[in-house]
Each structure stands twice: as structure tokens, then as C-alpha cells.
Amino acid sequence: MSPRRVPVSRRDRPAKPPLSRDGAVAVALRIMHEEGLERVTMRRLATELDTGPASLYVYVQNMAELHGAILDELLARLHLPPADADRWHDELVGLLCAYTHLLLDHPSLARSVLTLRPSGRHYLRLVDTILGLLRAGGVPIGQAAWGVDVLLQLGTATAAEHGTRGELAGADDERQLFVMALREAPEQEHPNIAEARDDLFSGAGMQRLTWAFTALVAGVRSTATPVPEIAEG
Amino acid sequence: MSPRRVPVSRRDRPAKPPLSRDGAVAVALRIMHEEGLERVTMRRLATELDTGPASLYVYVQNMAELHGAILDELLARLHLPPADADRWHDELVGLLCAYTHLLLDHPSLARSVLTLRPSGRHYLRLVDTILGLLRAGGVPIGQAAWGVDVLLQLGTATAAEHGTRGELAGADDERQLFVMALREAPEQEHPNIAEARDDLFSGAGMQRLTWAFTALVAGVRSTATPVPEIAEG
């Protein structure tokens, strides 16, 4: 069954490092930077590492986890502002927008990250920074803790939704279809849509995103968590 | 090339309806109710319709669009409360929670819907109802219009994130990994996480969801949209 056991003469390759998780992630990052994320497939990665696709699953549970690792590297570039009691609000909104923009360039990354909560080093630093900014703004600890979750989710979901980079070009058509459906909505059946028609699509993406973050931060700030101190032991 | 042109004797089938979009969606719904959403594959659907997978793409652009059609049928069951100036807030939060719960049973539906804005009849009714409730609560039209987007997105994203029904059982492991990462976060490196540790994971899913919706509604209500009336012609 194995007469062609010629080991492909891997003399030109750098002696084949023994295949580790970090190595796989590093190669994935290189491919992504050189050819884009959509070229980072399990098979391509395996070929690059001179092995078969199945071997990768020893170090990475699935594609989503690989995406998580890639994101964590991207997050390293994010500039984290210090917690300042005066500028906390604008810094926070800016940071969230920057996070969202990072993902907007790689929507399929956003889709993976939405499913699988990342647990990388840089992601933890991001969470910590957001918590710090909320605290600097006087937000109670419980609300800040619950809020950081929703704030990051909003950014991730926005990127997953609005991002149509290459791979899924048809999504624009769908959005246009939705816009048309709203525009053509019969007035008597959907009176509120008719009334809000002009406002539903107004504003650029960035404006709306900033507004959404501002609104959510305001809500997190002003909304108390239920029965806050009862469970205290 | 076609000596086996025996038409499979479709005498037992109801004469094979001539393959329409509505028919495909109806069969998809039946399969979903009988065997679960994960069994609704293009191939299965084609087999059921006595054709090949390729034929479906005449009536449906892709799997996501099919998911959108399925969701719209599910949304028909949603009870839409009337716009009441007194009870608007609880009705609104309740409706959003109901919408989220609908999707929580079918997370892959949520993931599709997040990408592709649905434009079905029932979805439009939902949007209209939410707009009406916000208006009943005295929210300015512009903020309501921008808010309905974010509110629905929060529900959809939550379902896509927390939903681990069958198909992706490993996501729980990842979440546990994230929890562990947060618990073990070194105190000096992530002081805010350390401080918020107990609050980060407190509360049941339903409690947190209700709180998130409440907070977001409050924010939408209190946050003005930028330069509201300038573009007016």
C-alpha cells in the first residue's frame, strides 16, 4: 500500500519544524497578509506545513478557533488608551470603533468570533481596558461587567453584518432588496415604517456606529443590574 | 448517454409540482419541523423535491436566503403587542426577548440572518411594531429608526453567540476556556478584570438579556442622533 514512501525530498524546506499550534498560526497569519483571509483554508495551511489537513486538528479544534487565534494577533495592533476620568467617553467609543473597523476588514473573522468567545492575551487586555474606561466614567462595577460583553458584541455583530469583503459579494444585493422592501412597504400596513422611512437609511455607517456605541454606553451607565447585592455571601 | 431515462416512476409522488420557490420553502419547513434545521441541506431538499441540488439555485440565491425565508415563517408565530403608552417598555423588552428566544432554538438560522438582512413580510411587521412601541414611549423618530436596527441586531447576535444546539457542541468548551482564562487572569496585568471577576459571569442568560435590552432602549431613548435636521430639504 505504500511503495511511494519517497518522503518528497524535503531538503529544500527548513527541515520541517515539528508542527506546533503557534507555528500553524504564524503560517496562517503570513498567508492572510500575503493573499487575504479567504485563502487561509485548512488544506492550504496543511500544504504549507507539508502535511495533511487532518494533522492540524491536533493543535486546533476547528476553523473558528484558528480564526480566534488570528484575531488575537490583529488585536495586538490596537492602541489602548489609558483610563482618564475626563476623556473616558470619547476614548471608549473610539476604541470600540477601532475594534469594529479591525473586524470590518475581515468579516468572516467576525462571524467566527461571534460564535466562539476568544480567550487570547490581547483580547483580555482589550476587555480590561474597556472595563477600566467604564470605571473611569463612574459606571458601577456590575454594570460595567455586564456592559463590556454587550459592547464588544455590538462591534463584532456589526462587522459580521456589514462586512462584505470579497467572499460574499451577494450580500449587497440582499441589503438592497431589504431597502427596497422597506421603501415599498404599504403605508396602511406599516404606518411606522412609512413615518420613519427617511430616517431608517440616513447616516453613514461610521455615524450610525458611533451613535450606537454612545447610546449603549449611556444605557449601560444608567441601567442598574437586577438585585445587585443580595447574592453576596 | 441517457439510456436510463426511466423517470424513476414518480407515480407515488403527487405528480411533482413544477418546482417553485414557495414550494421549496414549504418543504424546507416540513423537514425542519420533522427532523431539525441541521437536516435541511440543499441536497436533502433537492432529493425531497425529486431533483438535483443545482436546480434549487434558480429560486434561491444561496443557503442564507433560504434561512431567511424560513425565519420569516417562524416570525409569523410571534405575538405582536399593540403600541401602548403605558406598558410600552415592558412590551418592547418582552417582544425582543421573544424574538431572541425564537432564534436561540435555531442558532444557525441566527448566523445566517446576521449576514443577510431579511426582508420578509413578517419581519417587516416586526420592525414596524418595534418602531411603534418606541414611538409610544416618546422616542423621537430618528432615534427610533436607528434604534430598531441595533435592538434587533443585539437579539440576533445573542442568539448566534449563545446558541449551541447540536451542530456545534464544542462551543461550550470554548466558552469554558474563556471563563477559565478570565478567572486565571493575573491580577497585576488585568486589574479591572480581577475587580469585576465575580460580576462578569453572574446572572442567568435571561436576566442578562433583559438587562441588555433595557439598557439599550434607555440609551436609544436618551441619545440624540447627530445633526438631526440639517439635511432637510
Add this chain to the structure above:
DNA sequence: TGTCGCTGACGAACATGTTCGCTACGATCG
């Protein structure tokens, strides 16, 4: 009546993520 051309349908194929057993290497132990 015979021929042309069009459109809906389809069989086959491709690339993807993921899984299943087998293989063969290397450490461990007698």
C-alpha cells in the same frame, strides 16, 4: 410539417471543513 432557438433543469464536478482508522516512530520498560 420540419427546423431553430431559448429556457428551465440537471448530472457531474470542485473546493471546503471535518472524521476515521491505520502506520510507524520513539520512548519506556524488562
Add this chain to the structure above:
DNA sequence: CGATCGTAGCGAACATGTTCGTCAGCGACA
């Protein structure tokens, strides 16, 4: 030094969504 066993690695396979080139059937027209 030799036998044993655990395990990393891997080839092959499977099911999925999606696309491509082709074909049958049918209406229009000479």
C-alpha cells in the same frame, strides 16, 4: 539490547454548498 505500547501524523473518505456545461422539451416560425 530487544520488545511493547502510546501517540503523533496522515491518507482516504464523507457531506456540505456552489458552479459549469449540457440537454431536453417546447414554442415560434418558415
